[in-house]
Amino acid sequence: MDSSLYALVEDLRGVDAAQVLSHGVSSITVGAAYHRARDVTPHGRTRVTFRQDGIHFPPGDLFDGLRLLPPVQRDADQEPLKALRDQTRELGVPLHGWAVFLHSTTLGLAFPDVTQENCFGDRAAPADLCPSNPDVRAYAVALGRAVARQGMDSVVSESLHFGMFGHGYHHERSFVDLGSAAEFALGLCFCPHCQARLPGAETARTAASRLAASVLDGGPPATELPTVLEDYARSRTPIVTSLAADVADAVAAEGSSLTFLDLTGAVKGYADGRPTGGPAADSAWQIGVDPSAVSDVVPSYAILCYAHDEDRVAEDVAAYRTALGPDTTLRAVLRPGVPDTTSSDHLAAKVTAARKAGANTVDYYSYGLVPLPVLSRIPH
Template sequence: MSHGVFAYTWDLVGDPEAAARIAGLGAGTVTLQAAYHSVRGITPWHPAHRVVHAEHAAAYFPLCEDRWPGLRPLAPSWGVDNPDRFGTAAAALTAAGMAVEAWLVLTHSSAVGSAHPDVTVRNAYGERYPYALCPSHQAVRDYALTIVSEVCSQYDVDLMLEACGWLGFDHGSHHEKTEGAELSATARRLLSLCFCPACRTAIGPEADRLARAVRSAVDSELQGSGPAELVDAAALLAHRTTVIGELVSEAKSLASHRRLLLMATDDPWVTGPDVGVDFQTVTPDAFVLKCWGDTQAAVRQLKAAAERTTIPLIANVTALDTEWNGVTELLQAGASGVRYYHAGLASKARLDRIRTAVAEASA
């Protein structure tokens, strides 16, 4: 059984007490941001700052210039002037006796997508999602795998992959104005299907029929004719699973002896940070399942996944919810470990809850 916590580099760099504070939670591993999307975060404990605004997706490690002939991540322009924030933070955690996993967000970058709109997700109406890089494009796969390769060449750490596939409709924009339409979960899934040229080529003549069916279903719901129903998208979903499986396989080859964890769910319709795949065909070293919210729903999810795969399952739980418990139940349901979100964002009371959960589950 393994316990770990998530953390950002800015939680540690510049704070000489941070590594010991995180180690004091009792977990043995830290999933540390190495390539990450834009975010505004609070740092309750840092001696030099309180609010960090990461304005764009960035790599928190030095980039080797000759490795990036095509798409490339930006360097962070905020916080301390340190070209190797991941390495600095990882070294502090290692010195405090903790293992480190590199937290890699692969296909979520508004900065890269805005600069290269031709490789972004395009919905059935032809509209692009600039935050979502589509891995049907070889350039995007090369970009994602180069991130993995760069980290593996510089650090001897395990890897956790987030957004290792398609992002979909659901994404917090600068001022999100979509709630009023009361889109159902089904309509959101339909709006998350990609019809960019690369995806259309992969699924063949079926693409035009499928796009028309998606538009008809979504318009019917939006305009009051009835709720959207899922369409037959088997070819597209199979394509997504194939691409994600290939990405994971190539990443594992690059990772060599390192353990590779994949944030995922056993539902091929799902898009986002936790990619939807067939657990019987994609083979990381462990699946990381988001177990936020209702504990019993998470237990059912874990049990169903355990029936579908022999690959270890790790429960990703959040200590940021006001109603949060159930770690013991998740372990009993089949989780081989837990990752607690998030050691840098949590208040003192929530850090205490992580510490208590780790101690109780380890007893």
């Protein structure tokens, strides 16, 4: 049974595939197209690592004629993915190519019209490319195909869905207690392409701007989401499902297969590993994802079990298993260190819980971001 360790290219300088695999896993999921970040990388060549938006391989001709071209990382001509591909082939283990699709500050700043437009008409989420936009969709399909063409056993798609208000840029400030409902309303997209695809857009836009304005004008935080906004948010799921289907087809045409990574578990538990409320699967609509519908168009589905509590991990996995049905591969991603996990035993308990609840594989996030003693918690 495949168990994979996520790893970013910058963290693999001076490290070969065998060293990564020595941490108890049977495959590597490498960041082939990643986004801007500044990370503490405890055992890396650089102890604090700055990452850029873009692909770690030469783009080839797949983006010819498209409006959006992926930024190309400085190391692309050294072909770090090819080296890793050669090593993993030699070892007879899978290499998965992980790509961030619709989250790119570089593209959003260069082409503001392809980013999400809020209810007030502001283009203020430069990192969030809108999945309704035809240029964005063409870019996503080409990106999936391009990553697959690097000889990847599968392509793992991150951010192949709508973005939310809390992470539209990397230095965000608000001195207003918006409340969960107003914050959610401010994250909804009403760009011309969303308006064209979604009949309820006009009504929802009025409701969203009214709700957000009520708080911005000095009213109390808004915590009750009006039905009209929930309905609007849910009506976006076919946009994401059809995009996932298009990307899955393109990836399959290259002889690879798509794993759809659903970020909802991170939305709920990223900061403290203490998600509350119902299981993550019940909140996926907030990023425009219908897990059940997506499972009909992709062979494999990954979820982020960013939770301290093993019962919570089990609950989240079980809910996704129910939504996906029995035939879709379900990959549960765990964080072996802070803030989710405190010891080897704790991690082992969560692995068992995830498997029992219906996960086919357990993967780990991520090689370069955790200290070596934390990596050693991964059960062999």
